[in-house]
Amino acid sequence: MSNEYELDAVDREILFHLQRDGRLTNVELARRVGLTPPPCLRRVRRLEEAGVITGYRARVDPEATGRGLEVLVSIEVSVSDLRTLEGLEAAISACEEVVEFRRVFGAPDYHLRVLVADYAAYETFQTTKIICIPGVARVISQPTMKKIKVTD
Template identity: 50%
Template sequence: MDDVDRAILAMLERDGRISNADLATRVGLSPSPCLRRVRRLEEIGAIRGYRALVDPSAVGRSLRVFAGVRLVRHARENVVAFERAVQQLPEVVQTHHVTGNFDYLLQVEVADLPAYEDFHANRLADLPGVAAVTSYVTMKTL
């Protein structure tokens, strides 16, 4: 991967819908070589996909909470059961297996605090192997 590849990736991270012609101009290539590089970056897995960034408040998910989850046990079957179950929760936008005080850090998006309270009490705390959940409510995202 060279500087041109890194420039292509940076541009696509900012605007995944940029036309190939505009991308080529911005990174100093003609369109054909630029498209070949993008396709190669896709093939090697450097580009995993393209997605729309949805404004959570526009779709009724204006409250963002980061939830630190600690499991009861770290046996393989407990970890697998938790990971399968958490992936089924549409409120959980991202799940990270982390080190430190928690085993997992979840990004949760819901309508409001009562919706999170319901989610926490009736869905998150009931996931397999959950010992404790510590919640951090986002006040502002920079």
């Protein structure tokens, strides 16, 4: 997002509604924010062009796709050279089981969100795709017990 783009109250209201239902029609969105459809559509397009709205997507139930086990994974690395870190990041990014991947300040160095079918699938994922990556020193796995609040 450009630092020069200033959100006003109507922009924030548009974002509020679209974050809850990205499939709202422009007519319904306009009604909810108190605009007529043409200026509402112009505002949405400006928000998209400015990079405030980065896309629209479907939220999928992992259980329905056979990936009901969510594991939060922390990784500590044993190296500091850029080439090894880039290789590690590329290898982990290529794993279809990894749905979120962040490098963070401090220790651990990385956090992952992994979706797999069950514990056996996670063990296979960890032993064949993660611990064999050069630079991985330690893997800490925390299966999710219960999701309390999730916002995307």
